[in-house]
Amino acid sequence: MTIPLYERLRPKNFAEISGQDHLKPYLDSxxxxxxxxxxxxxxxxxxxxxxxxxxxxxAFNIPFISMTGVLQTTAELKKILKEAETLxxxxxxxxxxxxxxxxxxxxxxxxxxxxxxxxxxxxxxxTTENPSFVLNNALLSRLxxxxxxPLSPESLEQILMRCETSLTPEEQRLLIHQAQGDARHLINxxxxxxxxxPGIDIAAFLQKRPVLYxxxxxxxxxxxxxxxxxxxxxxxxxxxxxxxxxxEGGEEPLFIARRLIRMATEDIGLADPQALPLAIxxxxxxxxxxxxxxxxxLAQTTIYLALAPKSNATYIAYGxxxxxxxxxxxxxxxxxxxxxxxELMKEMGYGDNYIYDHDTPxxxxxxxxxxxxxxxxxFYQPVERGFEREMKKRLEYFFxxxxxxx
Numbered sequence: 001m002t003i004p005l006y007e008r009l010r011p012k013n014f015a016e017i018s019g020q021d022h023l024k025p026y027l028d029s030x031x032x033x034x035x036x037x038x039x040x041x042x043x044x045x046x047x048x049x050x051x052x053x054x055x056x057x058x059a060f061n062i063p064f065i066s067m068t069g070v071l072q073t074t075a076e077l078k079k080i081l082k083e084a085e086t087l088x089x090x091x092x093x094x095x096x097x098x099x100x101x102x103x104x105x106x107x108x109x110x111x112x113x114x115x116x117x118x119x120x121x122x123x124x125x126x127t128t129e130n131p132s133f134v135l136n137n138a139l140l141s142r143l144x145x146x147x148x149x150p151l152s153p154e155s156l157e158q159i160l161m162r163c164e165t166s167l168t169p170e171e172q173r174l175l176i177h178q179a180q181g182d183a184r185h186l187i188n189x190x191x192x193x194x195x196x197x198p199g200i201d202i203a204a205f206l207q208k209r210p211v212l213y214x215x216x217x218x219x220x221x222x223x224x225x226x227x228x229x230x231x232x233x234x235x236x237x238x239x240x241x242x243x244x245x246x247x248e249g250g251e252e253p254l255f256i257a258r259r260l261i262r263m264a265t266e267d268i269g270l271a272d273p274q275a276l277p278l279a280i281x282x283x284x285x286x287x288x289x290x291x292x293x294x295x296x297x298l299a300q301t302t303i304y305l306a307l308a309p310k311s312n313a314t315y316i317a318y319g320x321x322x323x324x325x326x327x328x329x330x331x332x333x334x335x336x337x338x339x340x341x342x343e344l345m346k347e348m349g350y351g352d353n354y355i356y357d358h359d360t361p362x363x364x365x366x367x368x369x370x371x372x373x374x375x376x377x378x379f380y381q382p383v384e385r386g387f388e389r390e391m392k393k394r395l396e397y398f399f400x401x402x403x404x405x406x
Contacts, residue, residue: 006187009162010051017048017055018183019155020148027052031059036093038116038123040101040140042131043148046182049126052148053097056124063094069103077104077111081121093122101125102134109139116142150181159183163190171202178206220251224259227302231260232267236306243302247295257283260301271311271386278304309386317379324377331371366402 011017014024030037039056041049057064067080080096096112098104115121116139123143127134131145151159156176160167167175179186189206196205223246230239246256260282264275282301286294340350355365370376382388382395 005163005191006184009159009187011048011055014052014055017051018158019151020048020052023052023146023148026146027056031056034060036060036062036095036122038121038143040125040127040131040135040143040145041148042127042129042145044128044150044181046179046184046186047148047150048183049148050097050099052146053095053124053126057095057097060095062122064097065094066097067099069098069100074108074111077108081111081115093120095122095124097124097126099126100128102127102129106136109136113138113142151179151183152181153177156181156183156186159186160190163187165190165193167193167202174203175206223249223251224256227256228259228263228267231263231302231306232310234306234310236303239302239306240299243299247291247298253286253291253295253298254283256298257286260298260305263305266315267310267312268305268308268386269311269314269388270391271309271313271383271388273387275305275308309388311383311385311388313380313382313388317381320377320379324379328371328374331374334368334370334372336367337369362401364398364401366404 014027017024036056039053041052043049053066054064065080067077101109112121112123116123125135125143131140131143135143153176156179157172160172160176165172175186175189178189192206193202196202223242227239227242227246230242243256247253257279261276261279264279268275279301282297285297288294289297335349336352336354338345338350340346340348345351355367357363357365368376380395382392384392
């Protein structure tokens with residue numbers, strides 16, 4: 001059987017691991033203590049998680065069982081753990097390496113708890129997903145989380161040099177660029193090149209690496225957060241970059257369109273009243289055109305929102321109103337503004353002394369529309385940006401009129 005190139009190149013000790021120097025002192029200290037602990041290796045694909053797990057077990061000379069969360073059922077997990085108990089050295093601990101641990105459901109994760117609790121099992125989990133989202137608290141509290149970095153171009157170049165290829169410097173740079181921090185992808189591409197027919201351009205022969213993006217988990221939330229904050233920060237170039245990252249990664253465009261509508265109301269509001277209609281138009285445009293034509297409407301709106309004047313005055317005002325409303329929900333409106341469709345309601349004073357604003361000289365009566373026992377509260381505080389400067393003038397105008405009427 002031919003051993004894959006990435007297995008032949010796998011580091012034999014921690015010193016040979018590329019790109020994770022920040023973890024080596026910590027791992028060395030654990031090994032020197034001769035007390036293995038359970039770990040969770042969190043990092044992107046091809047950054048060395050499996051290699052670290054194997055070297056960790058080797059350093060302690062402990063039985064090592066490897067499995068993956070993709071294939072294991074609950075019954076299989078229980079069977080593996082039961083078989084592990086029969087190993088001669090089990091009572092001196094066994095290391096189980098569980099790749100893609102995030103694939104296990106909550107009940108499957110709980111299977112490991114008794115073994116971790118009595119110390120007979122050392123678990124090393126590996127995941128590309130944020131542990132806070134994919135592991136239950138009981139399991140996560142028993143693991144020490146080590147965060148691994150994607151490999152830098154320099155680290156990938158070190159790995160490439162160990163492959164002893166005959167590639168030109170330009171071809172090496174192309175391989176490193178396409179790998180995007182993934183050593184396994186780099187090595188697989190090198191192995192693929194061994195079947196390249198003579199005269200075929202390397203760029204045409206190689207398989208393009210998919211964009212790293214998980215639309216169902218952390219990538220989905222991290223990138224939309226990056227887009228939102230770039231728009232809020234008035235950076236159209238960064239906003240466009242994150243928009244493209246999401247679309248290239250396969251994100252649902254209408255999800256992005258909905259979030260653009262949210263940005264228009266939360267971060268721009270009345271500082272630019274055209275922001276919301278434009279965001280809604282982008283949503284409708286994509287509905288009509290689909291991809292790729294409709295994506296241009298999302299890009300156009302992203303630029304507009306990023307460069308629009310910003311105000312969260314409406315957002316703050318509504319939040320304060322909700323709090324006040326929840327605390328004063330028992331208060332009735334003043335009778336002066338209630339309709340009186342029956343004689344009884346008229347006798348009770350409904351609508352008494354109500355002034356029809358349009359009948360006043362300035363179209364403004366200055367009546368108090370809050371509940372009688374609730375002092376007047378100024379929720380909306382417009383900023384001195386964009387159209388809200390005009391809104392502020394209007395507020396001040398009506399405030400002066402109301403003060404005269406009082």
